[in-house]
């Protein structure tokens with residue numbers, strides 16, 4: 027109901043800092059694990075003619 | 076980083092007060108419960124074979140023979156078992172759970188009964204008849220074609236008819252939802268669709284569009300072929316039809332879990348949804364982007380020109396975006412909950428989450444496993460890197476993190492409140508249920524890591540590796556790891572089933588002890604979400620246009636150059 031949905035005090039100050047950090051870690055993980063398979067591809071001779 | 080726009084003044088825009096709750100009738104509960112029953116029954120049989128496959132990998136022999144020899148003649152081969160595993164777990168457990176769950180989310184979300192409950196019953200009956208029709212040939216070893224049923228492998232006609240019925244039955248249930256929504260919309264023209272119903276409806280529409288692929292494949296090719304009305308089929312065209320459905324299928328599995336993560340989990344965790352607009356936007360993105368990227372499963376198909384593969388690869392990165400958005404919004408909602416519960420500092424909110432809640436913990440663990448599923452997915456989607464992992468055991472390693480974790484473990488968490496709610500029981504052994512979620516999580520980490528690594532070492536998927544003569548020494552420890560993980564998962568699956576069965580057999584509990592349906596509020600009043608995020612026409616138009624653009628030309632080419640030359644093969 028609309029009346030329940032009014033933002034409370036804490037809502038207005040809520041900055042999801044922890045979430046941003048988690049997302050940064052997530053992106054680093056993506057790059058690292060993707061890179062690992064990429065290097066594996068190279069090591070399997072993907073660059074040979 | 077900017078704060079979310081909660082500074083916008085809240086105006087009273089809600090036209091009509093929404094009822095605070097809706098009590099499901101006995102009949103509604105029974106109907107939902109019945110669908111869950113079929114789902115769990117399928118899981119209980121399907122989950123016998125996964126661990127068996129994993130054990131087989133370890134080379135376990137009994138009396139000098141492969142373990143599959145033990146089960147003859149009941150189970151003719153590894154491939155009959157693998158077909159049962161894929162069909163029952165990935166197709167039946169998921170679909171029946173989803174339609175049952177959506178009966179609840181649509182009814183409760185819209186605060187009204189289904190407009191035509193008999194239509195939904197009809198859908199369910201058609202699905203069940205389909206399941207039985209497909210089960211007979213699989214059990215008779217007349218359809219050991221795996222859950223992808225690629226031609227030229229040829230199954231008994233009954234298998235194809237059964238699958239069509241399951242799909243058409245789910246469409247019929249979808250029509251029941253659309254009509255209910257249509258009536259609700261007439262009564263509530265300016266109200267934002269309640270989120271749990273909104274996400275469910277989009278999922279059903281996406282499913283409706285995308286399953287046209289296998290419907291056409293079966294009705295125009297496989298079924299007439301299996302009835303000898305067509306001398307042969309075109310395997311390339313059929314793979315294209317299949318993957319038109321096959322990738323959106325994974326979103327059909329995932330989005331119901333997202334419905335719970337967005338619209339229920341924040342409440343269960345003691346907080347609110349971080350952003351109603353972001354949630355809606357990501358559902359629309361899934362409607363638009365789920366289908367036009369199926370060629371990313373066909374990177375090695377010679378009959379598909381590179382340019383189309385490239386376009387689909389690019390769109391696959393695009394669909395990663397709404398999943399990242401989901402990760403952000405759901406984690407932010409959990410952070411909000413953790414802070415409400417007194418969490419401080421950057422990450423201090425994590426231990427404050429209700430980790431003792433039997434429904435919250437499985438869903439969070441499902442999300443954690445999904446992070447790695449997502450990373451693997453991005454790797455699969457990378458055109459050239461895909462060649463390293465294509466058709467290796469990396470791929471099942473990947474999708475056990477998605478469908479068998481993000482989806483299945485979330486559904487387990489949902490079942491832990493839903494089954495007590497439907498049956499008026501309290502959950503049996505909640506501590507054991509909590510342990511069950513961790514067992515699944517740990518088993519999956521071990522199993523999936525083993526499968527991924529095996530894949531990188533070159534082990535093929537869909538192969539009884541335990542009897543393969545070419546296994547090099549460096550696979551051995553990983554095969555054993557996979558078997559150990561698989562055995563732990565087996566324990567997890569059967570604990571789940573036992574807990575549900577004992578729960579249902581308990582005495583009814585007083586109403587106050589039975590869990591209610593959790594519905595998360597959003598931090599900002601959903602009425603403030605822009606109207607374009609609650610309008611079907613633009614999104615549906617874009618979705619269909621995009622499909623025509625990126626599938627149309629090549630599909631048309633394949634259809635007009637169709638060569639129905641391949642006879643059926645039966646390799647079992």
Ligand code: HEM
Pocket residue numbers: 122124125126127128129157158160161164165168169221222223468471475478479483522535536537538539560561562564565568
């Ligand atoms: C109970 C624990 C489970 C274990 C130990 C397990 C194990 C396995 C293994 C080892 C394979 C690979 C077989 C091969 O490629 O030769 C496999 C395939 C598969 N699993 Fe599971 N699994 C489990 C649960 C699940 C669940 C819950 C789902 C879905 C909801 C699922 C869906 C699939 C699918 C779709 C395949 C591919 C079948 C195919 O290649 O045709 N599994 N499973």
Ligand SMILES: [Cu+2]
Pocket residue numbers: 321322325371372
């Ligand atoms: Cu895909």
